[in-house]
């Protein structure tokens with residue numbers, strides 16, 4: 001019998017599937033964390049704004065969260081590269097198409113279109129990262145978090161409002177002394193973004209796409225890792241279907257709420 | 264009944280093929296699909312045309328030779344049956360029936376509807392066996408086997424190797440076939456000694472043959488004439504992962520010169 005070197009293990013069809021599943025399932029866990037954070041956007045007033053902006057500071061500075069975020073970036077890149085590699089191989093496995101085929105007789109829409117759905121998600125991720133993540137990290141013209149008095153800037157690290165503080169670049173300066181970086185008002189740019197109908201619509205459509213990706217992906221990830229058992233699989237399938245509807249629906253509810261009710 | 268057939272005609276492995284239309288008349292609804300093709304071929308021969316080449320042997324659903332992609336599905340619209348078990352009553356009067364060979368890089372077309380499925384044989388040769396001592400047969404119940412395992416192994420063993428799984432899969436993946444062979448042997452104590460080498464070797468051979476990867480669409484399970492479940496694919500996925508991590512090839516401890 002032939003034996004396999006480590007190298008061919010990593011290149012084998014099954015290994016590509018393990019990585020696809022492991023990264024996909026990790027991204028599902030990421031979605032749970034992300035939605036939990038986003039739900040804070042339903043809060044309004046000064047308290048809501050402050051809490052969300054403090055949360056943004058926490059997410060971008062707390063080391064364990066930063067590590068998780070790098071794992072997430074890695075998973076997205078790996079998931080995409082692996083997905084493209086698998087799709088290319090799969091296309092090559094049938095160089096000549098059927099003249100007449102009825103895949104609708106034996107598969108569902110999501111299962112047949114994972115690459116298309118994934119590519120749409122990737123476009124969404126690009127737009128989404130540009131709109132918030134890139135602005136938050138690199139835009140020095142971002143709105144800044146002000147105290148209820150409407151003039152005092154808040155410090156990023158302590159949330160302390162500095163009476164009479166000036167914002168120079170991204171720092172708060174009081175009497176010529178630099179006190180530290182200013183807290184940016186991410187809440188504000190989120191609220192502004194979803195006043196625009198097509199931005200909101202794009203977000204909602206993207207969540208529908210995500211729902212379809214997860215409709216197949218959730219249970220599929222378990223199957224790829226070999227976690228299929230007659231007793232548990234029905235539970236996993238149902239949990240996956242519930243997840244694939246509820247989580248994207250919650251994500252989508254936020255911009256809809258902002259569009260309709262926040263002025 | 265009268266039908267309009269659209270059949271893939273291809274003179275040889277390298278030739279260009281195309282769909283050709285043939286009317287067939289006076290088909291009895293009680294005929295099997297292959298009998299209907301026999302009638303067509305009789306007419307073609309009478310007219311001095313080349314008959315349509317298609318593969319068949321047992322005509323009772325046990326050999327796995329008949330392998331036609333009918334109206335967009337392997338083995339046609341029925342469930343749990345092979346092409347030879349499909350009857351013309353499944354079609355409507357005047358219907359257009361598309362008939363194509365399995366399409367996969369690993370199953371090259373030999374002629375018309377006949378494909379070369381020896382890739383499956385090579386996968387089985389790579390690991391689909393157990394080692395037993397020669398001599399008189401072992402007593403049937405010498406090795407106790409759990410009823411559940413025996414049943415499951417038997418379910419996997421019902422695979423007739425027809426290739427409908429590959430044909431139905433959008434990725435032309437052979438995972439249902441390979442996993443059925445892996446399960447069939449690894450569920451039984453007799454298959455244990457070579458379990459790790461088997462799954463590694465069979466998957467390597469499957470990849471080398473140019474089959475696609477499984478995307479868990481489950482089309483294979485729906486179309487399999489023997490109703491083999493994708494649970495076997497999950498078992499293969501588990502076994503391969505375990506084997507890839509823990510298998511070390513045997514090393515020679517004594518060497519000659």
Ligand code: HEM
Nearest residue numbers: 021024025027028083114115118119122217220221224478
């Ligand atoms: C938050 C985002 C995403 C999540 C939660 C996610 C989740 C998943 C999961 C759980 C699977 C099933 C894995 C398996 O069958 O083993 C999957 C499959 C897949 N994903 Fe994603 N995915 C996401 C984004 C993307 C993106 C951006 C792309 C690419 C362009 C993509 C492309 C694919 C493809 C092609 C498959 C099918 C692969 C296969 O089964 O061979 N996904 N995804």
Ligand code: FES
Nearest residue numbers: 322326327329347
């Ligand atoms: S001819 Fe043997 S299975 Fe159909």
